[in-house]
Amino acid sequence: MSNDAVVLTSVTKTYGAGDHAVTALGGVSLTLPAGTFTAIMGPSGSGKSTLLQCAAGLDRPDSGSVVLGGTELTGLSETALTLLRRDRIGFVFQQFNLLPMLTAEQNVMLPLRLAGRKPAREAVREALGRVGLADRAHHRPSEMSGGQQQRVALARALITRPDVLFGDEPTGALDSSTGREVLGLLRSLVDRAGQTVVMVTHDPVAASFADRVVFLADGRLSGELVRPTAQEIAERMTMLEEIPC
Numbered sequence: 001m002s003n004d005a006v007v008l009t010s011v012t013k014t015y016g017a018g019d020h021a022v023t024a025l026g027g028v029s030l031t032l033p034a035g036t037f038t039a040i041m042g043p044s045g046s047g048k049s050t051l052l053q054c055a056a057g058l059d060r061p062d063s064g065s066v067v068l069g070g071t072e073l074t075g076l077s078e079t080a081l082t083l084l085r086r087d088r089i090g091f092v093f094q095q096f097n098l099l100p101m102l103t104a105e106q107n108v109m110l111p112l113r114l115a116g117r118k119p120a121r122e123a124v125r126e127a128l129g130r131v132g133l134a135d136r137a138h139h140r141p142s143e144m145s146g147g148q149q150q151r152v153a154l155a156r157a158l159i160t161r162p163d164v165l166f167g168d169e170p171t172g173a174l175d176s177s178t179g180r181e182v183l184g185l186l187r188s189l190v191d192r193a194g195q196t197v198v199m200v201t202h203d204p205v206a207a208s209f210a211d212r213v214v215f216l217a218d219g220r221l222s223g224e225l226v227r228p229t230a231q232e233i234a235e236r237m238t239m240l241e242e243i244p245c
Ligand SMILES: Nc1ncnc2c1ncn2[C@@H]1O[C@H](COP(=O)(O)OP(=O)(O)OP(=O)(O)O)[C@@H](O)[C@H]1O
Pocket: 015, 016, 022, 023, 024, 042, 043, 044, 045, 046, 047, 048, 049, 050, 051
């Protein structure tokens, strides 16, 4: 079994057709080793969300290949892809996407319920414990801070023990100190539990929590930095944003 969590090879994706066609990804090849934390950065519209969605099986590339934990996604039926997403992928979004009427515990249980599995209360408690919210099990989203809500979303994404946890600007709606708490949590999931994490972010400080920062520009990879400082990342981003379209 390969130790790569995700392998993208020559992935392309175009939206629309004819004069309106937009090439979101123009041939991206990228390997994400298991147990690592990768940040994806790039100017607005450079294809970051599209890349993440193709890697997570939420969207299908036009060409190229995506292999997740040894399984080739391209060519899978819709049903097989749905099952794979449900069992092997965790996804967190900028807006936490919790169900407002459900408690933290019920939100975390949801993926298991949807999978027709009987949620073990212990597993749900453990998932909430891992994100430091064991004492908030019965609170509803409106009774929690933004950071706490995102931590519930993380517990919900982790309850199925996914191969890969994807985040599209998971700290984008949080103030910087709350964002840092969530980033510290992601970092410790990688360091302590060997979780693979891939996160899109605009924030150089957020990206500096990652092992590797990959830069996209205009739908193509445009270099990477290993264990960079926030300052180094900010400098690289300034260069990318100065490239004329
Ligand atoms: N569903 C869609 N239909 C048409 N065009 C799309 C669609 N989704 C994305 N695009 C286009 O594809 C390109 C890449 O979009 P994407 O959302 O991946 O960028 P991004 O790097 O995540 O940007 P941002 O930082 O603003 O979130 C953009 O030009 C965008 O307008």
